[in-house]
Amino acid sequence: MTASSDVGFHAQRQARWHYGEFAFWLVVLACGFLFPTRYLIMTDILRLALFAMSLDLILGYAGIVSLGHAAFFGVGAYAAGLLALHGIINEPVLALIVAGLAAMVLGFATSFLVIRGVDLTRLMVTLGIALLLEALAERFSNITGGTDGLQGIEMQPIFGEIPFDMFGKAGFFYSLAVLFVLFLFARRIVHSPFGLSLRAIKNNPLRAAAIGIPVNRRLIAIYTLAAFYAGIAGALFTQTTAIASLDVFAFERSADLMLVLVIGGTGYLYGGLVGAVVFRMLQELFSTITPQYWQFWIGLVLVVIVLVGRQRLHRWVLYVPNLVIKQVAGRKSVVAVPESDA
Amino acid sequence: MTAILTNLFDGVAYGMLLFVLACGLAVTLGLMNFVNLAHGAFAMAGGYVCMVLVNRMGWPFFAALPLAFVSSAAIGIALERTLYRHLYTRSHLDQVLFTIGLTFMSVAAVDYIQGSSRVFINLPAVLQGQFDVFGVGIGRYRLMIIVICGLLTIGLQMVLTKTRFGSRLRAAVDDPRAASGLGINVPQVFAFTFAFGCGLAGLGGALSAEILGLDPYFPLKFMIYFLIVVTVGGSSSITGPFLASLLLGMGDVAGKYYVPKMGPFVIYTMMIVILIWRPNGLFGRTAAR
Numbered sequence: 001m002t003a004s005s006d007v008g009f010h011a012q013r014q015a016r017w018h019y020g021e022f023a024f025w026l027v028v029l030a031c032g033f034l035f036p037t038r039y040l041i042m043t044d045i046l047r048l049a050l051f052a053m054s055l056d057l058i059l060g061y062a063g064i065v066s067l068g069h070a071a072f073f074g075v076g077a078y079a080a081g082l083l084a085l086h087g088i089i090n091e092p093v094l095a096l097i098v099a100g101l102a103a104m105v106l107g108f109a110t111s112f113l114v115i116r117g118v119d120l121t122r123l124m125v126t127l128g129i130a131l132l133l134e135a136l137a138e139r140f141s142n143i144t145g146g147t148d149g150l151q152g153i154e155m156q157p158i159f160g161e162i163p164f165d166m167f168g169k170a171g172f173f174y175s176l177a178v179l180f181v182l183f184l185f186a187r188r189i190v191h192s193p194f195g196l197s198l199r200a201i202k203n204n205p206l207r208a209a210a211i212g213i214p215v216n217r218r219l220i221a222i223y224t225l226a227a228f229y230a231g232i233a234g235a236l237f238t239q240t241t242a243i244a245s246l247d248v249f250a251f252e253r254s255a256d257l258m259l260v261l262v263i264g265g266t267g268y269l270y271g272g273l274v275g276a277v278v279f280r281m282l283q284e285l286f287s288t289i290t291p292q293y294w295q296f297w298i299g300l301v302l303v304v305i306v307l308v309g310r311q312r313l314h315r316w317v318l319y320v321p322n323l324v325i326k327q328v329a330g331r332k333s334v335v336a337v338p339e340s341d342a
Numbered sequence: 343m344t345a346i347l348t349n350l351f352d353g354v355a356y357g358m359l360l361f362v363l364a365c366g367l368a369v370t371l372g373l374m375n376f377v378n379l380a381h382g383a384f385a386m387a388g389g390y391v392c393m394v395l396v397n398r399m400g401w402p403f404f405a406a407l408p409l410a411f412v413s414s415a416a417i418g419i420a421l422e423r424t425l426y427r428h429l430y431t432r433s434h435l436d437q438v439l440f441t442i443g444l445t446f447m448s449v450a451a452v453d454y455i456q457g458s459s460r461v462f463i464n465l466p467a468v469l470q471g472q473f474d475v476f477g478v479g480i481g482r483y484r485l486m487i488i489v490i491c492g493l494l495t496i497g498l499q500m501v502l503t504k505t506r507f508g509s510r511l512r513a514a515v516d517d518p519r520a521a522s523g524l525g526i527n528v529p530q531v532f533a534f535t536f537a538f539g540c541g542l543a544g545l546g547g548a549l550s551a552e553i554l555g556l557d558p559y560f561p562l563k564f565m566i567y568f569l570i571v572v573t574v575g576g577s578s579s580i581t582g583p584f585l586a587s588l589l590l591g592m593g594d595v596a597g598k599y600y601v602p603k604m605g606p607f608v609i610y611t612m613m614i615v616i617l618i619w620r621p622n623g624l625f626g627r628t629a630a631r
Contacts (some may be wrong), residue, residue, distance in 0.1 A: 024603075059435075065434060065435050065438065067438065078405040078491070113614065114620055116618060116621060117617065117621035118621070119377075119434040120371070120377060120434065120573065121573070121617050121621045122616055123377065123438065123569075123571075124436070124569055124573050124613065125614055125618070127566060128566070128610045128613050128614045128617075129614065130605065131566060131606065131610050132610040132611065132614070135604075135606045135607045135610065136607065139603055139604065139607065198416055226542075241531065251562060251565075252562075255442045255446075258442070259439070260441055262439055263562070292448075292454075293450040293453065293454050295446045295447075295449060295450040296446065296447050296450030296451060296454070298443075298446055299443040299445070299446030299447035299448075299449075299450065300443065300447055301443070302439050302440065302442060302446070303425075303440055303441025303443035303444060303447070305439070306429070306432075306436050306439050306443065307425065307428065307429075307440070310436075334561070
């Protein structure tokens with residue numbers, strides 16, 4: 001077998017759907033029927049998962065560290081809010097896509113700033129853009145409602161058929177459908193030659209350029225796509241909670257997002273989904289123990305994760321599942337987090 | 343005309359304060375290439391120590407300032423030896439996550455101990471009010487800040503250029519590997535400088551309570567300012583961050599005065615433009631590493 005067909009063979013095998021993945025999505029769907037009283041928090045988790053997946057696309061696959069991903073979330077949130085509030089586009093799905101596109105335009109425009117410079121400059125520029133947008137949203141309070149946020153948003157039924165109910169059931173399944181569709185799309189992308197070239201860029205931009213990958217163009221493309229995803233997540237936030245306030249741009253939102261992704265692991269798309277669940281659980285747990293000071297414990301979790309080491313932590317977590325699989329199936333290390341240091 | 347001069351004066355005072363707050367970060371970033379987003383937490387610690395000493399225990403303000411420095415430096419060196427030093431070789435992402443975690447912890451901890459409202463330090467009567475020089479209003483407190491920070495800057499520059507420790511530090515910043523090859527104990531130099539930088543931040547925090555406002559969210563609110571000073575100024579010397587702080591201070595004060603509605607917008611735009619134009623900072627050299 002030649003080297004090139006070998007690479008193709010492994011890439012295709014990686015891209016195949018595993019049993020675990022089917023099981024994962026079935027469990028998620030089952031949750032929708034098993035816990036009818038917890039729709040609100042579950043919708044929240046789905047939103048966060050989509051947002052984290054968006055960051056995973058640029059951080060886990062392209063290696064761009066961003067401290068201001070909330071910028072796109074915020075633009076999506078306000079776009080969806082304004083569209084619904086002024087009745088420009090009443091149909092939620094269409095409004096969702098338009099809001100995503102708005103964030104995408106911003107992502108495309110700012111990607112030229114982000115691809116320049118090293119890690120530190122990127123951190124600063126992404127952070128700066130998010131802060132800039134927050135300041136803008138505060139400044140143009142006649143449009144955004146300022147610190148009060150957009151109020152009185154009324155969502156029309158999805159496709160004109162399914163209305164949003166007060167228990168959040170419609171919102172949950174709507175979010176789940178959006179997440180799943182976007183997940184399929186992202187999965188297709190990261191396993192395509194385009195996705196593989198992104199990994200090459202992440203590992204070594206210089207070498208990637210030397211074998212003929214247009215580094216900057218690829219980074220712009222994935223950054224723009226991630227902005228679209230984040231915008232959709234933001235729009236879902238507005239549509240399912242019917243509010244949009246200044247805190248959609250907050251630094252804490254970007255920082256929490258990092259934590260979500262770090263908990264779940266980067267570079268295999270499920271990291272954001274798993275991380276979102278664990279993060280919300282932790283947050284619930286901490287806020288029942290200390291309602292006002294849960295941020296302290298979140299901070300502690302971050303510090304501990306970094307000190308222990310993300311890879312080592314994932315090995316520990318997967319130790320028991322791997323042991324079971326080894327005993328039952330006789331195979332070695334089936335569940336593994338394919339992660340390199342981002 | 344006098345309004346412009348008063349603004350200029352306030353801007354300079356603000357800028358000098360920012361410099362004292364941020365110059366420790368310049369060393370951390372320049373010397374060890376370590377992204378320390380928790381730098382503001384050390385400043386906050388100093389500010390709160392000063393507040394407790396002055397307001398609760400009745401210490402004179404000028405006696406509490408050195409203690410703010412010492413306590414922040416002590417916290418700095420303790421954390422450096424126990425936690426920070428494990429992360430020097432790690433990726434920027436790890437460093438960012440770690441220091442964000444520390445920042446969150448400090449915010450919640452101070453909120454828990456001291457409450458979430460803004461605190462004020464009782465100033466001695468000497469420092470209150472302002473006087474006129476040729477019609478230009480000069481705040482006593484701001485004048486004191488300019489004097490203290492000016493002396494500190496001169497002192498720092500002297501230490502950096504004239505002493506043996508200064509040349510070791512500069513050597514270590516320029517090329518840590520060559521420096522350690524020449525027998526310079528780079529980790530030790532760094533630990534000392536880190537502690538000193540934290541101490542300066544603590545002093546700055548104590549001084550800034552009156553001007554910037556001191557509450558548990560201080561580290562998050564001013565993180566971006568410290569980072570702007572360092573990234574715009576470059577981390578290869580202290581003149582870069584110094585000029586950057588003055589620029590930032592005057593820009594911010596002028597921006598708030600003349601275009602109050604645009605507020606922070608001016609600063610952020612300036613930062614992004616400068617970073618795009620010169621990714622290594624206005625006064626930085628092109629990176630050797």
